[in-house]
Amino acid sequence: MTKPNTLLALNWKMNKTPTEAAAWATELKGQLPSSAATLAIMAPAIDLPALQTALAGSPVQYGAQDISANPSGAYTGEISAAMLLDVNAKYAVVGHSERREYHAETSQVVASKARAAMSTGLVPIICVGEGLEVRERGEHVAYTLDQLRESLAGITVASAEQIVIAYEPVWAIGTGKTATAADAEELCAAIRGALSGLLGEVGADVQVLYGGSVKGGNIAEICGQPNVNGALVGGAALEVGSVLEMVNALK
Template sequence: MKRYFIAGNWKMHKTIAEAVALASELKDKLADCKEKLMIAPPFTALQAVSKIVEGSNILLGAQNMGPEESGAHTGEISVLMLKDLGVRVVILGHSERRHTYGENDELINKKVRLALSHKLEVILCVGETLEEREHGMLENVIRRQLSEGLKGVELSALKDVTIAYEPVWAIGTGKTATPEDADAVHAFCRQVIAEMYGKDAAKAIVIQYGGSVKADNAAALMSKENIDGALVGGASLKAEAFVPIAKFR
C-alpha cells in the first residue's frame, strides 16, 4: 500500500509553550497513523519540540536553513545547528522564501546540496504565481525550479528529496488547485525528473501538494495517481485540522 508523506509547516506561529502543547497533542492523536509524518515548528521551538517527538512516528522538520555550515552570517541557522537539535527534514525553496525574501534558484540549490551532504532529508518546493500561470509559463517555471534546484544532486541522493508542488496563488488564500490540475503538474514534475534521472527515479520520488490543503479536500487530492502527500500550512496549526488530513483514509 502506498505510504503518503504528510508534513506540517507551522511558519511564524507558536510560542515554545504553544508548540509543545500542539506537538504533544499530535504525538498522541497520530500515534496510530501509518503515513510518514513531519512537523516544522519555528526555530525557537525546535529544541523543545524535539524532546516531545523523540522516539515517535513524527519527524522533526525545519522551515529553512542557511547556505553555509558556519561563519559570519548574522541571523542564519546552520545545518549543523539543526542536526544538533534532532532535525531530520528541512523545507527549502518555499514560495515565501522565494517571493518575499528574494531567494533565487542558485541559493536554494546551494542549500539543497548542503543539507543532503549532511544526510538531512529535503523538501524542495516549486510552484508558479498566478501571473505566470495565466501567461502560460507554468511548465517553464517548474522545469527551471527543478533543474536548477537539483543541479549537482546525484541520483544516489535523490532518495532523500521530496518535491512539494505549491501553486503560489493557492497558499494561504483558501484557493486550491483542483485535484485534476494538481495531478497534471505533479505528472509534469515526474516528467522533468525522468529527463534528469530516469524513469525509475521519477516513479519513486515523492511529490507533495501544498496550497490550502484541508480535511475536506485531502482525500480527493491524495486519490490522484501522482500526488504522494501534502505540505500543510494553516491547517497544521491546530490538531483538529491537521489530524484528519494525516488520517484522510
C-alpha cells in the same frame, strides 16, 4: 511504479512559541492513531528542541523551515545543517514561495541550500511553483519545470533518493482562485516526468507533495492522485484537530 509513501509536512510558518509547540506536540502524541502517512512538523528553529523532547518515542518527525547554504561562520541569523542535526531534525524546507518572494531567493540559492542539507544527511523539501501571471499565460508547466531543474543543480543521481519535491500553486494563495485535485495532478505528473528524465529510475521514487489550501475535506482526493505523494500543509497544520482530521481522511 510503486507509489511512494504519503508524507504530510506540517508547515507552521512563523507561529507557535516553544511552550506552545511542546503543548501542541504532546496533545497530538496522545491522540494520534496509527496511519499509513508519515507526519513531519516544519517548525521555527527555536521550537525544535521543544519538539525533540515532546515527540520522544513518537513516529512524528520534524524539521526546519529554512537552512543556511553555509556550514558555519560569520552568517548572523542563519541556522546550519549541523545545528539542525544536533536536535535530531530530519527535514529542511528550501525554496518556499514565501522565501523566494520576501527574501529574493533564486533557484540557485535554493539548490545550494538543498546541497548543504543533503551533505549532512538532512532531507530537503524543495519547493517549486508558479505565480498567477505565469498561470494565466498558460506557461505554468514550463516555468515550474525550469524552476525544478535549476533548484536541483548539483544534486547527483546517487544522492537524489534523499530529496522531496513540493509543488505550490502560488497563483491560488490569496487570489480567491482555487486549485483542484486535477491541477495538483497535472503539475505533480509533470514534475514526476522531469525527475525521471533527470534522475532515471530514482525519479520514480522521489516523493512529490502538493501544497495549497490542503485540509481534511480535500486531502484524500488530492493525495489519491497517481503522482501526488502527500501534502505541504499550511493553515490546517496549526490545530491538532485539523491535523487529526487529515490523518483520518487518509486512512
